[in-house]
Amino acid sequence: MKVLFIYNPVAGQLQIKNHLWSILNYFSSEKKIKLTIHATQKTKEAYKIVKKRAKKYDKIICSGGDGTLHEVINGLMDSNYNKVLGYIPAGSVNDFATSLNLPKNMKKAAILAMEGNPKKIDVGKFNDEYFLYVAAFGVFTDVSYVTTQEMKNLLGKVAYFLQGINSLTSMKTYKVKMLVDDVVYEDEYIFGMVTNTLSVGSLYNLSNQDVLLDDGLFEVTLVKAPKDLIELSNITTYLLSGKGDNDLVKIFKTSNIEFVFDEQVPWTLDGEYGGDPQNAKIEVMEKAIDIICE
Ligand SMILES: [Mg+2]
Incomplete structure (x- = not known):
């Protein structure tokens, strides 16, 4: 078995x-495998290598944060080769690793990646790019994306939002027309x-x-502007606990949705900058990736 280990x-x-x-x-003690190792040096490298070389391998194991996983998924989807993927989480925010129930210990995750069984999971398509577990616009995404380190902290900005640190007056609302089924x-959000995850940030x-993760449906969450600090606090509590009901938060499931804004709007895909399109067409690619998680 030929394995590409990219970290x-x-x-x-x-x-x-x-x-x-x-x-x-x-990895080397596993006699039946032929291992190729690649350490990435810059952004997009994992994407390019996987896209170009996926066909030569039986399995791809990647290690890194959400950003690395995002690139590898895009590489696999664009290569048109559906290879089994193992993941050894190493980032600071690993929402998706938690959703997959992967071991936090890297050695244990490596053993699972080599010996475990793959499960088919859904992947999101966002215009021409793919994402694994989150595509988002608004409040925290409305910042300049200068360095990769800042990108990595994007989801941390959700935390700021949820904790109500942003002032009400600085909240920009987005007028959007949505096509759902x-x-x-x-409305305005x-x-x-x-x-497609149990938690974000x-x-x-x-x-x-x-x-x-494999039902062909993604969850859509939309938040309307709060009028006062009490409403803001209610939104925060609701999103943090996931319990109860809130008139300003709309949550539903769908397999496809198109957002049409009246301006260009920046998005984040899996915590990375996802461009600032005016139209965002999102589609669920059902069971598109074989990822080892059990
Ligand atoms: Mg789902």
């Missing part, structure tokens, strides 16, 4: 450094997310929404 050496504050020897030693809805709690 981001700086993910999660060099988290792999203390585990690399033991992981490589373990051929029905048109029109400060924040919107399309997700370790704070947004979707555990009450019967989230399944």
Whole structure:
């Protein structure tokens, strides 16, 4: 079996450094595999390598944060080769690893990636790009994307929002027309997310929404502008706990949705900058990826 091991050496504050020897030693002890190792040096490298070389391998194992996983998924989808994927999480925010129930210990995650069984999961298509667990616009995405480190902290900005640190006056609202299963809805929101995960930024709690990673459906969350601090606090509490009801938060499931704004709006895809299109067409690609998680 030919395996490509691709890792981001700086993910999660060099988290792999203390585990690399033991992981490589373990991989090399597996007699039946032919291993190729690649350490990424810059953004988009994981994407390019996987897209170009996926066909030569039986399995791809990647290690890094959400950003690395995002690139590898895009590489696989664009390569048109559906190879089995193993993931060793190393980033600081690992929402999706938690949703997949992957071991936090890197060596254990490496053993699972080599010996575990794949499960088919859904992938989101956002215009021409793919995302694994979150596409979002509004409040926290409305910042300049200068360095990769800032991108990595994007989801941390959700935390700021949820904690109500943003002042009400600085909240920009977005006028949007949405096409959901051929029905048109029109409204104004400060924040919107399309997700396939149990949590976002370790704070947004979707555990009450019967989230399944392979049901062909993503959860859509839309937040209207609060009029006062009490309403803001209610939104925050609601999103953090995932319990109860809130008139300003709309949550539903769909397999496809199109957002049409009256201006260009910046998005984040899996915590990375996703461009600022005026129209965002999101489609669920059912069971598109084979990821090892059991
Ligand atoms: Mg789902």
